[in-house]
Amino acid sequence: MTNKLSNHAMNDSSSSTCKTIYAVVALTMLVTASGCTSVMSPMSGVPVKSLPAELLGQSKNNLIQVPLALMRMQKPEEYVLAEGDILGIYIEGVMPPKANEDQVAAAPPVHFPEPGSDLPPSVGFPIPVRDDGTLPLPLVEPIYVEGKTVAEAEELIREAYVEVEKILRPGRDRILVSLMRERTSRVIVIREDGSDQELAISGGTNTRGNTAEVVSGTTRQGAGFTLDMPAYKNDLMHALADTGGLPGLNAKNEVKIMKASRIPNDRREEMMMQLFNQAAPYQDPCALCCHEHLIEDPFSITIPLRVRPGEMPQIDPADVVLEEGDIVLIESRDTEVFYTGGLLPGGQYPIPRDYDLDVISAMSIAGTGLGGSSQRSGGGAAGSILGAGFGGSVPTQLYVIRKSKCGREFNIAIDLQQALNDPSMRILIQPGDSLILRYKPHEELINFGLVAFFTFGIRELVN
Structure with missing residues (x-):
């Protein structure tokens, strides 16, 4: 009887121990x-x-938009001639010439401007302003017209034919000078804000009449354009308007302008070597932090689009004027994201740009x-x-x-x-x-x- 009770107690103790071990393991x-x-x-x-x-x-809640007028150049009251302008010139008896005095002068040709241009119709033969700023005309020495208005150029031509060379008689001359085509600056615009722009749809011609060639563009992100911008319209505001407007929400609140036209051709390779030699000793992030102004590109200009209240935007009028070969860059905000983990659902989320x-x-x-x-x-x-x-x-x-x-x-x-x-x-x-x-x-x-x-x-x- 005693043995049975002892065995029963041992079984209960063993069972209790197993339950305890099971509970500890389970817990x-x-x-x-x-x-x-x-x-x-x-x-x-x-x-x-x-x-x-x-x-x-x-x-970023209090940032204000930079006035768009600061991104546009001020147009002079009168058009000033320079290299690349094409003038329509008619000189009766000279362009075209007459065989004799009794021959009736030919009517001057009329040229209608290209679609989208705001120039009026011009009269005469097309004569371009050469690299040295002169006009090559028959029977007279080249006439220097750079920096002159169209009316002043006409007076210089009349003076050369009437007073200097005495080819035409005073009071009997008939000279007509008009602007046939403005000089242009070819500018490259690179947009990373995912806008294909209307240029790709309209076949490469924008609403302002500037010719634009689509270099690359996708429906997802990234587009490039080459713009032939007429004189006094070759500014940042026109470049943005011709390629889709202000940068979208997935682009930075700034526009970079690479002044490639100011880099001497013989210094390009030298500049690249200087940048490489400067950056090599400072690959450590802390060294770059302490020397963040050591590597500075004097040919790159950053135009802010939003500033803090009371902050004066550092925009020089000459900075927004685009010259031949300049590159306008609108960078994306692909890296402006935050990540989540732990008890939050893991993921990557973009950070708002303007708030x-x-x-x-x-x-x-x-x-x-x-x-x-x-x-x-x-x-x-x-x-x-x-x-x-x-x-x-x-x-x-x-x-x-x-x-x-x-x-x-x-x-x-x-x-x-x-x-x-x-x-x-x-x-x-x-x-x-x-x-x-x-x-x-x-x-x-x-x-x-x-x-x-x-x-x-x-x-x-x-x-």
Whole structure:
């Protein structure tokens, strides 16, 4: 009898030990599977109030549009001649010549401007202004007209034929001079804002009459154009208007102008070698940070499109004038994104260009609101069980991994409970930020206790 009781007690003790071991193993597996990362792999960060000012970023909500008139050159009252202009010239008896005095002079030819041009019809034979600024005319020496108006050029031609060479009689001369075609500057426009522009649809001619050749363009992103821009319309505003307007939301709030026309041909290779030799010793990001003005391209001009209130845009009138061979570049914002992870659905999201995005709004974009559960699966077994309506603690610990200009990484710790009531805790998202949402240790312990109760407690109560 005693032996039977002893065996029974040993069996109960063995059974109880097995149950305990099973429970410990099950609880350990549950802790691991339920996403208890703050306990198993803790993470630390710098509080928001301890961050230096350069890591907080600047607000974009108050930026104002730069007046578009600053991007357009001021047109003179009268057109001034220069190399490349084509004049329509008619000199009775000379262009075309007469065989004798009794021959009736031929009527001057009439030239109608090209479609889209705002020039009036011109009369006479086309004579271009040469590289040295002179007009080659028959029976007289070349006449220098660069810097002169059309009316002044006509007086110079009359003076040469009537007073100097005495080919025509005073008062009997008939000389007509008109502008047949303006000189042009060929400019290249590269757009990375994904706009194919109307030029590709209209066959390469814009609404202003400037010829434009589509170099490359896709329906997704990127387009290039060559523009033949008439004199006094060869400015940045006309270049933007002829290629699709102001940069889109997926482009930077600035326009770069590469003044290739100012680079001497014999210095191009020399400049490339200088840039290479300067950049080689400073491949370290911190060295580049400390020497950010060491490598400066004097032939590149950046035109801002939005500035802060009270800030004077640094736009020189000569900067917006486009010359032969200049390149206008509109860069995309492909790298201005932030990343999410942890209990947030993993992904990559663009940062708005013209307004601020704080950490709370960024969480909403990622699919998780403050104080709520993710709209997509995440958070492990604890998140799925507690999200089904059993309550529990929501994650309130957010870490923002941010890099400084020198490439140094900072883990910024944000208490979402404080951020809900203190706007100063809602730092602005910067390009390259990574948002990691985690439970605090006590939140994980609460959720673990609830999950353990619903997993084992109810079964024990039933038993």
